[in-house]
Amino acid sequence: MDQGVFRPVGGSVRDGKTFLRSFDAKRMEVAAAEGRTWLESNPDHLDHAVLLFDGYYNLPNRKVDALCAEIVDYAQPRQNLRVALPYRPVTSAAGLAIYRLKVILENEADMNGETAQILGQTLMDGFEAYSEGFDIWKQHQDESI
16 A cells, blocks of 8 residues: 555545545544544534445455445435445555455445445446546456455
8 A cells, every 4th residue: 555645534424515625634544533423423423425445355265455435325324334445555566456345334234236246337337437537447457356
């Protein structure tokens, strides 16, 4: 992970308005912990929020760099979702690769096939809406992981 390049960011919605918040600390782990505290406590009384940070995704035989997102819908009942977008850093000898999105479930029984398909399509629609970023993703997409 390239320390200092990407700081944890919180995005949120309240009353239809979007807000961004950066979490800065000398150590990435501290900034991510501050972001998680903000997400968990919801001090701004948000409708929805997401915390995006650089981390790792655990494969069976190794860990890989990943952009991680923790997503919360604060409506009752509150719903949480965690996703990771594993990648190979641009600084690696083989260059940038962006792997398949991973949905991280606390309990695999929480999601059936139909729900997973709807969620996957919704996430992809959101990614495609950010056309510049999605173009980079498509250029460097690697389905091997």
